[in-house]
Amino acid sequence: MVKIIIQPVISSWRCVIKTATSESTLRLLRRLLFLLLLVPIVIFAGTGPFLSRASGPGTAVLLNIMGPIGPAVSDYVQRGIKKAEEEHAALIILQMDTPGGFDHSMRDIIKNILASPVPVVSYVAPGGSRAASAGTYILYASHVAAMAPTTNLGAATPVQVGRLPGKPEKEPDAPEKEAGQEEKKEKPVPADTLERKMVNDAVAYIKALANRHGRNAQWAEQAVREAVSLTAEEALAINVIDLVAAGHADLLLQLDGREVIMETGRLTLAAKGLVIEPFEPDWRTKILTVITDPNVAYILMLLGIYGLIYEIANPGFILPGIVGTICLLLALYTFQILPINYAGLALIVLGISFLIAETFVPSFGALGVGGVLAFVVGSIILMDEEGMRISLFLIGSTALVSAGFFLWVMSRLYTMRKKKVVTGAEEMIGITGEAMEDFTEQGRVWVHGESWQARSTAPVIKGQKIQVTAKDGLLLKVKILQEDAS
Template structure:
């Protein structure tokens, strides 16, 4: 039978546990509601070259900001530039974002060069910390070829009409109009001054080829449109593209390139309070006072993408993948080289998909590796191997030629030397094998030692490699004597005593 007191205690315990659960649930709900009603600023960090990994991180950060309905996104940036495709994708997302984005070049000593300048112009608020700079926005041509648009010599502009050529016409006109000599001198002086000013005015850089002009003019129009959208200095933006000029933080503020110079994040939020920004749906007034700062730092996914899309890593993965497959095909069933090779090759192909790859360089690398392997499989006294190394080095150098995403020359040289060493080792091994005596067939028997089975003077029998052979000797031989094979005539061995050969 059950004790009534015990049942009552159990019921009280269950009731108390239920009340505690309800209280805990109410507390969690209240905290969630308080967090939803709390005004916050989401802070992100961009440190390094603009590429696919940074683009993915930036897109996810703005999506998170929209989900949490934060007041402002602050991106602390320090970048030397990066890929045009990634930069434009980030700008498109930023311009259509319902959450204002403030790009803040910090900490002291940071820069917003090249692609960073475009991002700064596209942001709703452009801010910099003291001792930072921006500029050098000239686009770099990807995919080989010479020139860097805007960095070469400017195209020759038509020279202004010289004063000496214009003076006779002016004099004739003056005489026809009855003007005085003083007027003529004055007009001639003005013409000369205008000519001198025209000579001193720098010509705009427009590129040396049609392709360079197209890239340069497209970049100028793009950055000017961003500047006009937010009311910033479009003329300096054009100079940053054409002439690769730079500005410090204080100069950028004075020339209306940025809106704020802030010493730290708190100073930035304090200065932005009450400022109007241009959004996709119109103007909006920021309210940044007493915002709670939430950080969204790069996670493992961003780090992994950054590692894989590093040109040196992608290049090394391709080499590992190629040799892994070669070793697997040379030794079927090994499994380990093939598994590592296929995984490395797939990762390299993913990286090449998002990197500025010159496919002529990629083809040269594959051809070079194939020729090196061909030298090992079919010796050609170095012709295939040397050609393969030359093709491999040239292809590696031109594989990726962006300013901030190039392959390390020491890595190229190291891998080329490794391939050359492997080829040299294979060649020496083949030469050594050619010098060795044959180990199969009748040629293998010449020079071998045999044992005489019976006494004989001209012909008899010997034991060689466990077999009984008919033998012929110019000297008498005794049973048990050791002889050396000097020649093979059909099924008869020519032998001689070991003593006579020494």
């Protein structure tokens, strides 16, 4: 085919070259001919990979969301969609089993799904999985919503991140009006205005997603306001999802020929014979997943605090300070995206402060006991959202270690207080010696292997046993031992 295209061009250019008279014109014509010959070669070389790709079976990129939805999952989904676009995949299967997650991560995922040029099929699988809370929103945002048998979705009520305890969940009943009291036209501002705003915003968001793909918007509102849930079969019956599939093969079979709504218009899926290509998380996603785990974040916080305390107490070691600073910064980064309770964080810091203060302030254990209690309570309420709770075993272990450290310090301090003084002026008090000469008020005595000036209120005879009662500079105050005086 290339020869058919090039041959007439070469013949026509030969005629032109014969009529050219100048050498410079011939040189220019040769260059133009060379460039003209390169054009079809480049065109056919560039289309070669596409032709070979089109001749083979299409692919479906498989993304797996297992566990809570956070920044790591959002980054993973974004890169998976980009990979599917670059490889010209026929569709993306977003397989989910999640208890929910963070609002901002969920919205990032939904934005990427809506803007994806490749159809995204959200698939709650395998059996026993769920798409709760944020997973329900993602299911509604997808071009096709599918579930495996014995799975469920729903409970999409948003939860405020970082709220303080004691906040009423329901608006308190209005007090009864007294007789003669005029009725006010303005309604009282509810105590949970912020929560109402969050719920209303979430309702509008999920209803917009439902209307985009023609799904049940009424139930979507109930899932947000009343936290209701559905099984896969129930969801299919009321048009919450598009299909129920028992495995990937069944899913592709049901997807074939289905029409979906894309940004550019309607598209008919050709899913028959697609090869499923899993997209595995890379090292960045794995690191983000690890440090955003609540248990890991909790350990990082404790390592950071104890590392800095050790460095401050023992300046010059450097390593504990470096490790502590890195761990504390990682913990702070994690806490800004995790649903932490600030009262719990304050109790943990207060408890550790009490434990440190116990080593300096003689409180007879009051600060230590209070510190351990504050530490345990703060750890329990630090993260209290489903899928984001700290392990009670981890809390108990760290509390026992902290309490053990506190008891060890207390026992050391008690032993040191009871131990006899072996240095300083107090060391000499109670030590016995011998008079080196006769003296009435002041003379020399032999104490602790040394000769000392001593003062006594009673006459002392050479060789008598004496005992030191006090020390004033280099002068000892002594008394005659009772048995020696008799």
